[in-house]
Amino acid sequence: MGKILKTVTQASLRKAIGVVHQDTVLFNQNNKYNIKYGRINADDSEVILASRSADIHEKILTFPQQTILKSPQIVLLDEATSALDTSTEHFPQSFMLDEILVLKDGGGTGSMGLLNNLRTFLWIKIQQYTTRTIEISLFAHLHSLSLRWHLGRKTGEVLRVMDRGTDSINNLLNYILFSIVPTIVDILVAVIFFMSFFNWMFGLIVFITMLLYIFLTIAITEWRTKFQRRMNLADNATRARSVDSLLNFETVKYYGQEAYEVQCYQDAILDYQKEEFQSMFTLNLLNTAQNVIVCVGLLGGSLLCAYLVAYGKDGEKLTVGDYVLFATYIIQLYVPLNWFGTYYRQIQKNFVDMENMFELMKEEQEVIDAPDAPDLVCSRGGIDFSNVTFGYSPEKTILKNVTFNVSPGKTIAIVGPSGAGKSTIMRLLFRFYDVTSGAIVIDGQNIKTVTQASLRKAIGVVPQDTVLFNQTIKYNIKYGRINADDSEVILASRSADIHEKILTFPQQYETQVGERGLRLSGGEKQRVAIARTILKSPQIVLLDEATSALDTSTERNIQAALSRVCANKTTIIIAHRLSTIIHADEILVLKDGEIIERGRHEFLLEENGLYAEMWNQQLKNLEGEKLRDEKVFEENSSSTAPSHHNYHQ
Incomplete structure (x- = not known):
């Protein structure tokens, strides 16, 4: 952090600044005295070296060489060469001026800084466009992937891959356009300079040094890539672990496993840091090797320069000033060379970071609309399953030749033990998967031949586990139809019997x-889901065990709202509590992926099959619950009733 000038000593301040005036005023002393005034304790060799650097070793002019001798951190040049002729002025300016500062009317602007700011300003729009395009394309692609992929993904890992990938593309473009290309130009100009102003041997030394530097950088960086990949995988795992734990914080609280979750997260971080250490260790190894090559190149050039200074023949002999110039230039050359190595490492790292994102982009869509697929025209809502066979994997078939028909406006219920394939039927109807064989037809149209968007627009669903967006109640209800107005939202809420509660x-x-x-109770969430489906106003309604997670009284209240949703709609109900589907026009009993019974409630009870067995079992459970409730009530009543002894007191 910088210091205010008023808070430091004047001596230390002025020691750090050197100045070259337009009008040079020297002491009435000899040249050595005036040069040594830059640093009083300098010896004669340092005076000569400074004089050579100022190109006045042969003839000392009234030019303030003491600034070079002083070696300050800050140099002020007050029109230092304005009194010189053009040819004399060119040499000192060629290495003194790295940046021009223009002062006008008391204000200052750096031309290089201005250009950099202008470049940055122009680059903002390009960077934003690139980021926006990539993120939107990737986000849309993820939503187009199948339910199978989403059931297996880790949300935190996917988000980390997206963040790292988009950042890497921006960095990559920035490095290539504004760093690599200028650095390569700097290096080429330096090689040409050494070959032109010194001799070919200096150019050869510089060229070989750069060649070795670049080769070593590329070779070790390629070797380091595997460590970067492993570090990225560990980073993904850490992010996935943290997101998964936070999303399931209720479960963590229920079981008091906060310490365990922290330990698991710590283990994930330690795994990441283990890979990070290997990556950083190899980076330091690369930096050390690069420094060795630079030092060897500088040593070789210095030895050659020293030889030519001491023993060089006519035409090749160099002066001490030439040596100083060589050393200065070659050190300046290695600065962009070092940046080149840094940029290459960063580019390679960005390529590795983008690999996971490209892998996401390569994920193929499992369910794809035909190029000329028309929209579904759902006027009545009739559904036909014809010999439908499906399995999530070739080794295991879930549904086997399932055939049934739902007439428009009718209600059909599907029951059966867990794993029988009930929810799979609903997923196939939404076309989350394509059937292995057979066909699903709505109003005479095979759902494989119509667009997925139009198919899902015609179907509404109230799931067992309603998951809402972390938004407002209005937002979640309007999700059924985004362009609905507030009056329609309120009307849907009234129909779902939740309007008064919301108020x-x-x-x-x-x-x-x-x-x-x-933040909402189970019943409130279900009512929001019902309101959302009412607002959507689909021709077909699917109820996926919509009340199975609710208590009996809440379930009865919601059943009334569900009946309003399903009024005059083609309805498929997946039910666990059989008492909720006795009104269905037809009940399908599913077992091991096959329909083993079908008919109305009364008929199936008379058949005395699996349905009757399930019904009787649920009746026993209800009677047992009723008896337990009555017993608890009696015990509570007897324990709270006052004794006769208390009355007599």
Whole structure:
């Protein structure tokens, strides 16, 4: 951090600054005295070296050589060469001026700084466009992938890959356009300079040094790539672990496993840091090797220069000033060369960081619309499953030749033990997967031949586990139809029997529901889902065990709202509680992927098959729960009743 000039000693301040005036005033002493005034304790060899650097060794002019001798951190040049002729002025300016500062009307602007700022300003739009295009393309691609892929993904890992990939592309373009190309130009100009102003041997030394430097940089960087890849994988795992733990914080709290989660996260970080250490260690190894090559090149050039100074023949003999100039230039040359190595490492790192993103982009869509696929025309909502066979993997078939028909406006229920394939039927109807064989037809149109968007627009669903966006209640209800107005949202809420409840919240419809809707109760979330489906107004409604997670009283209240959703709609109900589907026009009993019974509730009870067995079992469970509730009530009543002894007191 910088210091205010008023807070430091004047002596230390002025010691750090050198100045070359337009009008040079010397002491009435000899040249050595005036030169040594830059640093009083300098010896004669340093005076000569400074004089050679100022190109006045042969003839000392009234030029303030003491600035070079002083070696300050800051140099002020007050029109230092304005009194010189053009040819004399050219040499000192050629290595003194790295940047021009223009002062006008009391204001100052750096021309190089101005150009850099202009470049940065122009680059902002390009960078934003690149980032926006890549992120939107990747985000759209992820949403186009199948349910199979999403069920297997790790959210935190995917987000980390997206962040790292987009950042890497921006960095890559920036390095190539504004760093690598200028650095290569600097290096080429330096080689040509040494070959032209010294001799070919200096150019050869510089060329060989650069060649070895670049070769070593590329070779070791390629070797380091595997460590960077492993570090990225560990980074992905760390992000995935943290996101997974935070998303399931309720489960963590239920089981009191906070310490375990912290330990798991710590283990993930340690795994990452282990890979990071290997990456950083090899980076330091590369830097050491680069410095060795630079030092060897500088030593070789210095030895050659020293030889030509001491023993060079006419035409090749160099002066001490030439040696100083050579050393200065070659050190300046290695600065861009070192940056070249840094940029190459960064570019290679960015390529590695982009690998995971490109792998995501290469993920193929499992369900694809035909190029000329028309929209589904769903006027009535009739559904036909014809010999549908499907398996999530070739080794295991879930549905086997399933055939059934749902007439427009009718209700069909699907029941059966867990793993029978009930939810799979709903996923196939939404075309999350394509059937292995057979066909699913809606109003005479095979769903494989129509667009997925139009198919899903015609179907509404109330799932068992309603997951809401971390937005307002209004936002979640309007998700059923984004362009709906507030009056339609309120009407849907009234139909779902949740409007009055929403009005009791402090922000009413603007109330935030929290992540996954955790601020709402189970019944409230189900009613929001019902309102969303009512607002969508689909021809087909799917109820996926929509009330199985609710208590009996809440379930009865929601059943009334569900009946309004399904009124005059083609409805498929997947049910666990059989009491909720006794009104269905037809009930399908599914077992091991096959329909083993079908019919109305009364008919299936008379058949005395699996459905009757499930019904009787649930009746026993209900009777057992009722008896337990009555017993608990009696025990509570007897324990709270006052004794006769208390009355007599």
